[in-house]
């Protein structure tokens with residue numbers, strides 16, 4: 131009897147152990163070899179544009195423009211109003227011109243552009259006179275537009291050539307709004323029926339990849355990230371471009387870390403990311419994100435980045451806050467790169483292409 135019981139116990143134990151082994155074998159390894167995770171497998175991923183309940187749709191372009199005007203004029207129209215008042219004075223003497231220049235400097239326009247604008251206005255006032263306020267406004271609008279760069283090419287290079295996806299690197303110091311910008315831009319691109327993939331190359335901060343992935347999930351875009359904290363950012367970026375290429379996406383957008391102690395560290399990391407990624411596909415756009423509220427200080431930091439990688443466009447964030455509009459001109463002048471996008475808030479629709487005419491109108495309205 132005892133022997134039979136022992137036999138039954140052994141059989142049961144055997145079944146349990148065998149079941150456990152089978153379960154582990156069938157489930158497979160937790161993470162793919164190589165230590166990278168993509169938030170959804172290619173086969174499971176809904177085609178982009180396919181409705182997924184949690185995916186949000188962006189506001190219309192028209193809606194974004196209305197918002198731009200409202201937000202910009204809140205913080206910036208003092209510049210325009212101040213200039214108009216000065217230029218409409220009965221007598222425009224040297225004191226008035228000095229005040230005009232001071233107003234421009236206070237609006238963060240930078241000394242070179244301020245001086246050029248004053249010179250241009252001086253000569254036009256001499257020729258055209260200033261009695262008519264509407265004429266003054268038109269003159270000021272024209273000169274501001276000229277200085278902002280009305281005809282500058284501000285298009286984003288988001289598409290690759292042949293089998294290569296477009297590769298966008300998003301760089302800048304910490305806290306300027308890089309991840310938020312990637313999320314907002316991804317949303318706009320999805321709405322335009324683009325296929326894209328995000329790469330979480332900010333491996334310094336554990337929460338950074340989560341934050342990017344949350345943005346990705348919101349718009350139905352996958353994120354390639356490492357399953358290890360502190361992984362090599364260049365290899366995550368490389369993996370993202372490789373997966374993007376395999377999937378045939380239009381664009382791979384890579385979020386990078388901003389918390390770097392010194393220029394040498396920054397150079398090492400960003401230089402390596404670019405070099406390594408370009409083994410798979412050329413980088414088509416390097417967007418430098420700058421917080422508009424940091425004024426001159428932000429500009430000095432931005433300059434370091436521009437010395438390390440070739441920046442192709444600037445995203446000026448937080449223009450909805452206390453930022454002065456003139457910073458757009460100063461940054462372009464200093465870095466020789468156009469502002470392509472502006473951030474106007476923390477919400478998913480608070481990103482707009484930089485349009486000089488709309489911008490200058492918002493300053494003067």
Ligand SMILES: Nc1nc2c(ncn2[C@@H]2O[C@H](COP(=O)(O)OP(=O)(O)OP(=O)(O)O)[C@@H](O)[C@H]2O)c(=O)[nH]1
Nearest residue numbers: 304305306307308309310388447448473474475476
């Ligand atoms: N008001 C305002 N806030 C913004 C804007 N863009 C981003 N932010 C906020 O700025 C903060 C930092 O944004 P992140 O996107 O995390 O910045 P980051 O550059 O990725 O930061 P790190 O990952 O630390 O390098 C967040 O609270 C954002 O919501 C903007 O255009 N306007």
